[in-house]
Amino acid sequence: MEKVVSVPCLNYDKEHLRRALEEALAPLGGMEAFIKPGEKVMVKPNLLRASPPERAVTTHPHLVEAVVEMVLDIGAKPFIADSPSLGPWALVVKKTGLLKVSERTGVPLVNLKDPVNLRTPQGFFFRVLELAKEVFECDKVINLPKLKTHSMTVMTMAVKNLFGCVPGHRKASWHLKAGMDREFFSTLLLEIALTVKPCLQILDAIWGMEGNGPTSGIPRFIGRILASKDPVALDASVMEAMGHELELLPVLKAAKKRKLLPPYQLIGDPPKIKDFKLPKSTSPSPPVIGRLFRSFFIPKPKLRKELCISCGECEKVCPAKAIKIKGGFPSIEKGLCIRCYCCQEICLQGALYF
The missing domain is CATH 3.40.50.11440 (LarA, N-terminal domain)
Known part of the structure; x- marks a missing residue:
């Protein structure tokens, strides 16, 4: 053990x-x-x-x-x-x-x-x-x-x-x-x-x-x-x-x-974290639904324009190439987004959320 x-x-x-x-x-x-x-x-x-x-x-x-x-x-x-x-x-x-x-x-x-x-x-x-x-x-x-x-x-x-x-x-x-x-x-x-x-x-x-x-x-x-x-x-x-x-x-x-x-x-005593807040993306899709409809259950990144500084780092880091800078702001192609949240990780301003 x-x-x-x-x-x-x-x-x-x-x-x-x-x-x-x-x-x-x-x-x-x-x-x-x-x-x-x-x-x-x-x-x-x-x-x-x-x-x-x-x-x-x-x-x-x-x-x-x-x-x-x-x-x-x-x-x-x-x-x-x-x-x-x-x-x-x-x-x-x-x-x-x-x-x-x-x-x-x-x-x-x-x-x-x-x-x-x-x-x-x-x-x-x-x-x-x-x-x-x-x-x-x-x-x-x-x-x-x-x-x-x-x-x-x-x-x-x-x-x-x-x-x-x-x-x-x-x-x-x-x-x-x-x-x-x-x-x-x-x-x-x-x-x-x-x-x-x-x-x-x-x-x-x-x-x-x-x-x-x-x-x-x-x-x-x-x-x-x-x-x-x-x-x-x-x-x-x-x-x-x-x-x-x-x-x-x-x-x-x-x-x-x-x-x-x-x-x-x-x-030893366990950490006291019964009320620990998990990410909003946590809710899993029901197993019976399967992979085909998983995209409906996993939230997609969204943009707070007022926080975005148009640095373009999210576009560079996106492994699926789902982000393009258009008009100075990131635009996310929902069909390409794989919900890895790399864009959210890299955004120092907190402009990307879900």
């Missing part, structure tokens, strides 16, 4: 974080149960875009730093890595506070941009995946997700965070292949998780995001850190704490179907 540990952590103070992390990892054997001296360790936070820590869009830099220091204390060689979907790498690491973490600790920052073909252990849909070469070259991966809502996947936590191991613009091609098929996309996420094989997941649930995440939601204080060896078990424990059926999260529905949802034991 997998263990999921939940401990209180009320702020991002360095000493407070270190104590909370040690408490969270103790039932799992401590950091030394996962990392050995001399190992090359990829620390994988959520660095979706260039947002300041208080927006709760990315894993807090102080949590990343605390984990990095624990790895250094063992005598291992950590590096901090991700492949942001939105914005240039230099701006992302500066705005999120990770550049200062690197400067203080001497730990390198790595933009995951060079792909290699890695064979998947299960091969449900894919025999080979293009993932960042650093996944292949490192000894261990520590997964540091942020507890947030997500307009396409309902929540982004441990499993979804590993999508960041797909280099750069290749993420868009996967969105396009998946279209509105959430089962396909969720199975892809599971295959990535099985291929990356993170040894440890530590969820930043001190401040999370509710509402229309992963970028336009509302920061929500939760005051917890959760840790587990298993990313699926960790995600399931959070959905259970919310009081929802596990199948509401598409990736857990896919995991259950593929017999990848392990039995788990929650150690």
Whole structure:
């Protein structure tokens, strides 16, 4: 039975974080149960875009730093890595506070941009995946997700965070292949998780995001850190704490179907998030309806013209090429839109909604 540990952590103070992390990892054997001296360790936070820590869009830099220091204390060689979907790498690491973490600790920052073909252990849909070469070259991966809502996947936590191991613009091609098929996309996420094989997941649930995440939601204080060896078990424990059926999260529905949802034991008090606001796009279509009519049940992005600054970023990021700038404003071709909500993610002004 997998263990999921939940401990209180009320702020991002360095000493407070270190104590909370040690408490969270103790039932799992401590950091030394996962990392050995001399190992090359990829620390994988959520660095979706260039947002300041208080927006709760990315894993807090102080949590990343605390984990990095624990790895250094063992005598291992950590590096901090991700492949942001939105914005240039230099701006992302500066705005999120990770550049200062690197400067203080001497730990390198790595933009995951060079792909290699890695064979998947299960091969449900894919025999080979293009993932960042650093996944292949490192000894261990520590997964540091942020507890947030997500307009396409309902929540982004441990499993979804590993999508960041797909280099750069290749993420868009996967969105396009998946279209509105959430089962396909969720199975892809599971295959990535099985291929990356993170040894440890530590969820930043001190401040999370509710509402229309992963970028336009509302920061929500939760005051917890959760840790587990298993990313699926960790995600399931959070959905259970919310009081929802596990199948509401598409990736857990896919995991259950593929017999990848392990039995788990929650150690510690669950997060108090029964009233956590999910995205408006959450309501699933009834299974009997099937894929043919799914587009009627999943909301399409809409534009608030008064907030739009006509930057054109939504047009650039749309994997389906469903957005064209006309008359200075984005126009969305409804028949082409695949409801991936990449446009909503990239819009810093909150002009696109659903």
